[in-house]
Amino acid sequence: MKGSQDHISVLRKSTVIITCFVLLGILALIALRIGSVSYTNSQIIESLFDTNSTVHTVIINLRLPRVILAVFVGMCLAASGTLLQAVMQNPLADPGIIGVSSGASVVATIVFLVTPSLLGALPLLAFVGAAGACCLIYVMAWKRGVDPVRIILAGTAINTMLGGVSSFLTLLNSDNLQGVLSWMNGSLSAKSWSQTNVLIIYGTIGLVLALFCIKAANALQLGDDMAKNLGLRVNLMRVILSAVAAFLAASTVAVAGMIGFVGLIVPHIARLLMGSNHKSMLPGSMLMGAIVVLFADTVGRTIVSPMEIPLGIVMSVLGGPFFLYLLRRGRKEC
Amino acid sequence: MKNLIKKLTACLLVGILAAGCSANTKKEDNKNGGSNTQGVTLAYSKEAQEKYGLPETFELEKTPERLVVMTLGPTEILHNLGVEMIAVPDILDESSDWAKELKAERLPFTAKTLDTESVLALEPDMIIMSASKKEAYGNFFEEKGIAVYYTVTNTMDSGAIDEVKAQVELYGNGFHRDAEVKTLMSRFDQLEADIEQWKKDNADLQGQKMMILLEAPFTYTNTSKTSLGNMMESLGFVNMADTIEGLESVMGTQTLQISTEVIVEQNPPMIITQPSGAGAGISITTETYKNNHEKEFTDNSAVWSKIDAVKNNKILYLGTDVFPGTTGLGIFTCYKYLMEALPKL
Numbered sequence: 315m316k317g318s319q320d321h322i323s324v325l326r327k328s329t330v331i332i333t334c335f336v337l338l339g340i341l342a343l344i345a346l347r348i349g350s351v352s353y354t355n356s357q358i359i360e361s362l363f364d365t366n367s368t369v370h371t372v373i374i375n376l377r378l379p380r381v382i383l384a385v386f387v388g389m390c391l392a393a394s395g396t397l398l399q400a401v402m403q404n405p406l407a408d409p410g411i412i413g414v415s416s417g418a419s420v421v422a423t424i425v426f427l428v429t430p431s432l433l434g435a436l437p438l439l440a441f442v443g444a445a446g447a448c449c450l451i452y453v454m455a456w457k458r459g460v461d462p463v464r465i466i467l468a469g470t471a472i473n474t475m476l477g478g479v480s481s482f483l484t485l486l487n488s489d490n491l492q493g494v495l496s497w498m499n500g501s502l503s504a505k506s507w508s509q510t511n512v513l514i515i516y517g518t519i520g521l522v523l524a525l526f527c528i529k530a531a532n533a534l535q536l537g538d539d540m541a542k543n544l545g546l547r548v549n550l551m552r553v554i555l556s557a558v559a560a561f562l563a564a565s566t567v568a569v570a571g572m573i574g575f576v577g578l579i580v581p582h583i584a585r586l587l588m589g590s591n592h593k594s595m596l597p598g599s600m601l602m603g604a605i606v607v608l609f610a611d612t613v614g615r616t617i618v619s620p621m622e623i624p625l626g627i628v629m630s631v632l633g634g635p636f637f638l639y640l641l642r643r644g645r646k647e648c
Numbered sequence: 649m650k651n652l653i654k655k656l657t658a659c660l661l662v663g664i665l666a667a668g669c670s671a672n673t674k675k676e677d678n679k680n681g682g683s684n685t686q687g688v689t690l691a692y693s694k695e696a697q698e699k700y701g702l703p704e705t706f707e708l709e710k711t712p713e714r715l716v717v718m719t720l721g722p723t724e725i726l727h728n729l730g731v732e733m734i735a736v737p738d739i740l741d742e743s744s745d746w747a748k749e750l751k752a753e754r755l756p757f758t759a760k761t762l763d764t765e766s767v768l769a770l771e772p773d774m775i776i777m778s779a780s781k782k783e784a785y786g787n788f789f790e791e792k793g794i795a796v797y798y799t800v801t802n803t804m805d806s807g808a809i810d811e812v813k814a815q816v817e818l819y820g821n822g823f824h825r826d827a828e829v830k831t832l833m834s835r836f837d838q839l840e841a842d843i844e845q846w847k848k849d850n851a852d853l854q855g856q857k858m859m860i861l862l863e864a865p866f867t868y869t870n871t872s873k874t875s876l877g878n879m880m881e882s883l884g885f886v887n888m889a890d891t892i893e894g895l896e897s898v899m900g901t902q903t904l905q906i907s908t909e910v911i912v913e914q915n916p917p918m919i920i921t922q923p924s925g926a927g928a929g930i931s932i933t934t935e936t937y938k939n940n941h942e943k944e945f946t947d948n949s950a951v952w953s954k955i956d957a958v959k960n961n962k963i964l965y966l967g968t969d970v971f972p973g974t975t976g977l978g979i980f981t982c983y984k985y986l987m988e989a990l991p992k993l
Binding site (some may be wrong): 615620 | 775865866867892893894895904905906907908910912913915947948950951954
């Protein structure tokens with residue numbers, strides 16, 4: 315009986331993963347096909363061989379890097395949220411809540427408004443800001459070890475404080491807000507290979523590190539005492555997992571701006587479909603995050619074409635109600 | 649007897665003092681032109697009346713002696729009309745000649761939050777401010793007994809020059825500065841004549857297609873209903889943004905979001921670019937602005953090198969050092985620069 319349940323469980327997980335891959339592939343092809351400018355299938359195929367054509371420029375140098383960027387943004391944010399929820403043993407844990415996004419946001423705001431000559435180094439500087447915010451949270455939350463509740467409270471406090479700093483900076487420079495606003499809304503608009511390559515590098519490093527954290531995440535999920543009994547150095551692993559999660563989130567924030575809800579709702583969806591074992595849940599989250607972000611970005615850039623709705627706004631509109639649905643469903647099951 | 653002499657002397661001194669004060673008051677009244685009985689009459693457009701519930705006209709019985717102007721638009725116009733101001737926004741281009749002459753205090757009026765105490769401390773008898781701040785601050789000052797005139801940004805139904813001329817006439821006639829209005833109108837007549845001559849001298853540029861894009865990576869474009877767009881149209885250029893299918897104004901703005909795909913597809917042969925926030929206090933030199941763009945063109949050359957304007961280097965960069973934004977009388981400088989720079993592109 316138990317063996318057949320495991321078998322079904324493995325079958326279900328495999329089905330979900332394969333379905334996600336297929337769905338992602340189909341969505342990617344659709345995203346390449348549709349956009350502000352319409353082309354026929356034959357035009358698109360011909361453009362693959364004609365590097366001088368406008369169609370080639372649009373498909374290969376605008377849409378393709380954007381699709382890849384959306385995939386990586388989704389994977390990184392979902393992985394970050396999954397790790398944070400394991401570390402903090404709190405289903406509300408999200409890169410935005412622990413202040414990572416706010417730290418990156420403050421640094422980016424300073425660069426945009428005060429020192430625009432440093433725009434070339436924005437991804438690195440934003441990551442420094444995010445990592446700094448994360449360190450600050452742990453310093454504030456540390457008291458003979460780290461408590462998940464104290465981390466959330468410290469993260470919320472840091473988030474609020476850094477949000478106030480960002481608002482203050484924008485108040486002082488209210489005549490020069492355009493670049494900052496489009497970044498703060500979270501957008502993949504006008505991004506090309508140079509930005510995509512940056513995230514591919516940072517994102518790949520972060521995602522590989524996240525996969526190495528699966529065992530620790532599973533142990534932490536059982537509670538601190540059980541994890542210690544399993545031989546895990548709980549506080550150290552908590553710091554490492556948080557650092558990896560911060561790295562993943564900061565990488566995306568530095569390139570694409572503030573995008574919310576991915577790290578919050580995608581792990582919940584993955585948990586519903588694949589169970590709580592991070593061995594399948596983490597890769598599942600990554601794939602589902604990629605699908606969600608790619609879908610949201612494609613909707614945002616086509617629904618009012620030739621204008622675009624920033625990805626961050628689409629995620630807020632889609633993610634908020636969906637999160638409420640998850641909450642209600644969770645309450646009913648209880 | 650001695651008491652009588654003392655009383656008479658005291659009365660005489662009081663009388664001399666009163667006469668002296670009266671004379672001084674008369675002298676100060678003449679600073680803003682004419683006696684203070686002329687007053688000020690400024691009209692509100694139909695749009696302003698409907699949108700903000702304003703009356704047909706703003707009227708002040710006496711010419712203001714302590715005028716505070718909290719919005720950039722009318723500041724240069726009022727200065728050129730000879731109207732004295734005691735405080736103006738701190739986002740003026742201080743390198744300009746007229747700003748150097750202006751003695752008024754500079755205060756951060758255009759910030760999102762306003763220190764009302766600092767304004768009250770100036771003891772203004774009239775304030776000119778943007779109608780968008782009426783609810784937040786205008787009503788407050790009116791409750792304190794200060795007369796407030798609200799400026800409204802109208803949609804540009806007439807041309808950029810006509811808009812500025814209308815502003816000059818509004819404030820010039822309102823403050824009874826007839827001679828100054830006449831002088832400024834003759835400058836506009838000369839400008840319009842210069843534009844017609846320029847069009848004849850540059851016949852090869854007539855009908856040239858171009859796009860106005862705001863700051864790389866160019867996610868916003870200006871139609872011909874913006875100040876710069878209208879200026880380019882008046883010089884005979886064709887704005888490609890006016891005919892892009894689906895590109896429509898949202899809530900009245902004529903600075904429209906545009907996708908990079910559309911820019912690549914349209915392939916403009918000429919690009920005019922100005923920084924976001926130009927005319928609203930931002931300051932960036934043409935050289936710095938150009939360098940920022942060249943970096944973007946290099947980083948994403950796979951996209952930008954396909955656009956004719958970039959390939960052929962037909963991009964006109966409008967830094968605030970050469971193109972101060974088209975608010976008010978800056979339009980003369982803006983046209984002068986465009987007419988010099990465009991033939992060299």
